[in-house]
Amino acid sequence: MVGTIDSTGEFRLKPAADVPSPSVQSPLLSAPRNSSREAWAIGGICLVLAVVLRVIRVSYRELFGDELWTVSLLQHPQLGDSLLDRVFHGHLPFYYDFMALWTSVFGGLKPIEVGVLRAPSVVFGLLTFVAFIFFAQRYLKGLAFAVCVIAFAMNPILVASSNHVAPFALLGLFTVLSNYFCIRGLDEGGKRNWSLWAVFSLLGALTHPFFWFLLAGQFVFGLMRPRRTPRPFYVLSIVGALAAISTTVWAALYAGINYPRKVDVAAPAIDDMARALVSVLLGDLPRYGYNDKAFLQAVLYLFVLVTLVLSVFYYRRRAEEAAAMPENVVFIDMTQDVVGFWTRLSLASFLLFQWITFIVPALGIWLVGSYASDMTLEPEYFLVCLPSLVILTAAGIDATRPSSSTSIGASWRRWVAVGLGVVFTIIMAIYTTMALTDHGFGLQKAAGRMVDKEFDRTRDALVIADVRGMENAVGMHLTEQGFIPDVMLRGKEQPTEINDLMTSAIRGKNRVFVFYHNDYRRVGRGERSFMREWFNDQRNAGIISTDVDKWGMSRPEGTELRLYRRAVPAVSPRPASEITTSTAPLEVTPTSD
CATH class of the missing domain: 3.40.50 (Rossmann fold)
Structure with missing residues (x-):
């Protein structure tokens, strides 16, 4: 049955002929009121997997890369750069101040104890996964939910960052929480949701500069739907967009004056961004690489491209349905359970939010990498894109599954969906194994x-x-x-x-x-x-x-x-004490001409 809620809050049945026929049983989006034992079972199994992957090799690899800078800063805080210098190098204070407090209580610096130093990142990584379970369980179901939680449990970059004395695990946590409460605020409203969004967004903004691009993406989404965006967030989006533009101009001028050798207006490295995005989803390709195996590289790129293209088509179908659907529509299935009640955030809007919070941060990081001469676009930088990228990939995989057993080609489409999910899991498993067996420099x-x-x-x-x-x-x-x-x-x-x-x-x-x-x-x-x-x-x-x-x-x-x-x-040379110096005159042997 399909109906609407009138001004008095009473449900009124609507004739089926007056309403388009949407895919109300879409496996992608789940009503917030519904919970599934299967979903929680999958989440529980993946939680165990996430714990094992993040704990089993926590002290295996030597301190490496950004970890050395972190330890050096903790050992010699007086040698740290100014706040502006740290901003331009991506070292914002929140994580490092937290680590200073952590080491003052638990030690780990003298002598170096790798397990103690990496313990906070392990906790942040596990909290990221737990937060994403609640996010996914609330808004996803079926194959899409399973793909998302498996991806977050064994994603190689998330696993590696959980064993890294650097702010990336914390960045991933604040990214998930900010997106989650932003969506809840847009969907349900409420001071609690918006307050939590503000808190986690502020902490994320103090953790890494690239988090600012995520906020810019959220503001862009708010500006794209002015009639449905709550007015306070709409005003904030306008202010945030203007602030982002002003900050970008100021940063470019400041960097050009104070870091002339660090700024190089080069051709934008599209291939570097593509490689980093594929890496943050599947595994660190630049590090664990494919050498001259161009075919393997092409397969990985093609997999991500295909799933995103499928996600685009899925979004377009849902956008057409949302455009034809009246406001405040309630779907009720044969058991009289409410399947969906979306006052502000439709399925199409949910997917659009993921696309914008994926594209805007990716473009922002790409532009920074194009101007900073010594900067390499590492996969960890794109963690702010990862939750949205995972959901879009899951939507693309799930889009191949038939809506019913009577659909055309239902059998082979079901196998295609399962096959894509299995391939996704196998690729991540391979690169996660490589990450867990990495020695650093050795x-x-x-x-x-x-x-x-x-x-x-x-x-x-x-x-x-x-x-x-x-x-x-x-x-x-x-x-x-x-x-x-x-x-x-x-x-x-x-x-x-x-x-x-x-x-x-x-x-x-x-x-x-x-x-x-x-x-x-x-x-x-x-x-x-x-x-x-x-x-x-x-x-x-x-x-x-x-x-x-x-x-x-x-x-x-x-x-x-x-x-x-x-x-x-x-x-072996004799010690100096054993060497005696003779005072006898030097004898010269005469030679004949």
Whole structure:
């Protein structure tokens, strides 16, 4: 039955001929009043999976990437940049102030305790998943709900950020909560919903600058439906849009004056944005990569493209139904249960909200990446797009499922929907496994290997080839542990300079440990590693033994530890106290002409 609510609040039946025939049994959107045991069962199983994935390897990987900056700031807070500098580097204060409070209570800095430092991110990651379960259970059902909660449970970027001493796990939490309460406020109204939206949006805005683009997307959505948007939020959307434009202009001028070398108006990197968006959904492609496997790359891009295109068609169908539907429509099924009662937010509006909060932040981050010369569009930056992207992907997968068993091609369409869901899950599982087995640079692993080989500075040398991008990591994982490098190349040394450095470093040493990292450089049409060539020359000369031990340290970074040995053990130099100086005159042997 279909009817409307009149001005007195009374339900009045409407003739079926006067109302279009919408897909009221759409599996995508669920009425807020309905709850399903199956949905909660799926949510519970996925919650267990989420806990396992976020806890099982919390201390496995060495501190890496942004974690080193976080630890350095916590250890030396007086060395931190000014607030404006931190804004332009993406380091807003809320997370770091929280971590300062956390370490003051629980420690973890002296000595470094990885588990203690990463515990808050684990909690934030789990809270993100729990919040998304309530979000999905309230507005989604069926296959769409299952796809969404599975995706959030095992998403590789969410799992990795939950084991990272950086603000990204907290950014994901505030993104979900802000979107959730914004939708509830638009749908139901109420001071409670809008107050919670304001609180979580403010905290998100103090966590990472890219969260501001999410707020811009919410304001754009509010401006696109002026008659249905609550007036206070509509006014706020106008103010927010003007503030966003003003801030963007000011930031561009400020950066151009104060960071002239950091700003480079380059061609917008569309391919970088596409790769990052695919990565935040499926897994970190740039890091765990596909090397020269162009076919695999094409398959992953095609999968995301197909699901989003299907989601577009699904949205268009629902938009046509919403346009033909009168206000305050109530759908009642055969059991007299209310299936849907949408006063402000229709299914089409719900999907439009996801599209806008996906596209606007993505474009904003893309523009920043296009102007910042040293910035790489990392997948973590697009976490503000992830909830909307997951829902749209789930809508695309669910759109292939038939509305009833009597639909044309119902059997094969059902299998297509299930197949897409299975493929989505398998891809994420592969990249999640890679994330959980990631060692970072592998420096901590190398230190353990050197301990096993009884590294001794009096008879062993340590060489880093080369150290670019690893300076802080080498200091934390090697130098502070007593493994002081004798030589650290920086990628600019020529063969003659390397020969002088190495000859001096291995004098009197029997073994040489070499940590290779990004040591190949382009020379002419090929790539060469001058350090590896030097050791090859020493082996050919009979100075270095052909017996070389090799260990892979990190597959994503391509790092390797090698142990070279002298062919003939070096004679250790005698201590200075044992050396005597003769005062006898120097005898000169005469020679004949």
